[in-house]
Amino acid sequence: MKRNVVVTGSTSGIGLGIARAFAQEGANLLINGFGPADEIEKIRKELEAKGGKVIYHAADMTKPAEITDMIETAISQFGGIDVLVNNAGIQHVAPIEEFPIEKWDQIIAINMSSAFHTMRAAIPNMKGKKSGRIINIASAHGLVASPFKSAYVTAKHGIMGLTKTAALELAEHGVTVNAICPGYVLTPLVEKQIPDTAKARGMTEEQVKKDVILASQATKEFVTVEQVAACAIYLASEAAQQITGTHISIDGGWTA
Template sequence: MNMKGKICIVTGAARGIGMAIAKRYVQDGAKVAIADLNLDEAKKTAAELTKMGPGEAMGIAMNVTDEVVVNAGVEEVAKAWGGIDVLVSNAGIQIVHKLEDFPFEDWKKLLSIHLDGAFLTTKACIPHMKTRGGGSVIYMGSVHSKEASPLKSAYVTAKHGLLGLARVVSKEGAEYGVRANVICPGFVKTPLVEKQIPEQAKELGISEEEVVNKIMLGDTVDQEFTTVEDVAELAWLFAAFPTNALTGQSMVVSHGWYMN
């Protein structure tokens, strides 16, 4: 299995997990569009990855909640490189509140980025995948696609929803060779997670150390954070896998926090 010559879009890829996935793809010879709200950062990351090779990258601006912008970005990539083979819907945010205190605007914002973003990018990419005889759609879920935690009603709802979307894409895409999967990481020490530590400490009335050791890592087998490289390897597996054998499946990468 390899990704040489595959044309990929990774959203939210200027840094963090998305960047690690894009790097892994480029290392295997893929062409990767770094789709991000911050165009300057996307172009910077793309230049770094292209220099590394052997694949190449380009930066594009993308607000995944805006259908016009999503469609334009996907068309830009398809026109530049000749199609789309892989979509990694990775863009996401985290907002934490107790349910009764959760501002409705924040609820809608989080669900829009995670679910509307996954829907709109998938809708735009699938026709190109069909034209090329197949493709891989990968959603960035979470252990919270399987489990729930206090303060995360919107996030848990969104991440559960991605499982259903992937299963529908798998059913509808099968005859065209289009498959879908969900990656479900545990806590990965990215800026998104680091931001949660003081927020949860404040909401729960405990120390930041307790948030890390008891809430984030307390149920792992080794008290270790999942790494961006761990997630990137799984994203490579799903994208490079040559058949529909794994379609519709989700996989947890969490140092044993959640096992199924």
């Protein structure tokens, strides 16, 4: 039976990797994210070629009404949602006293509050079916902090609390809720913050990669998108039915 999957922030990076992994299983997919219309359509067709129905929804993750419409669209188009992956995220690097207020608000909205809004809209459908998987893409920064990333660290810690609370509420309804906590994955989001971090710390970009980004990862290697996607596939499987309210770290030993 084809599963119906929603992945936010899935037009690039980790989200696209997760969408590709579910497409490989023939799932019906709703993808969401920013990008040129022609590129998004190319991605949609690539995913749909795997056998499932793939639709794109342009919901802005800072706007609750658009997020609700996105979930309602998935339910009406597919007949329900089996897997919800909350992945949308942005980053900004600056000291707290210089952190732009609008950037704080935007990061909290996209990285944390959007997951609440998708879950709020999707949970009644999952409870009605007595089955479902909610997977929140958190971060090693949901467990530990780094300087100059106050909004991101706060949002990811919040995602961890939301994951645990929802897991307890849904434990007797056949719905699991878990988080994946990747370390540094070389995605467009990470690549973009390298120059910002270099500026904030007075370092070169190569120094940032070696002495800041990978300093925390004992393996000294980036996590791959495919590794995160494989974890999502596992958490969505029958084998993971009794895994709920927790997280899986994929961080090269960062939080050890």
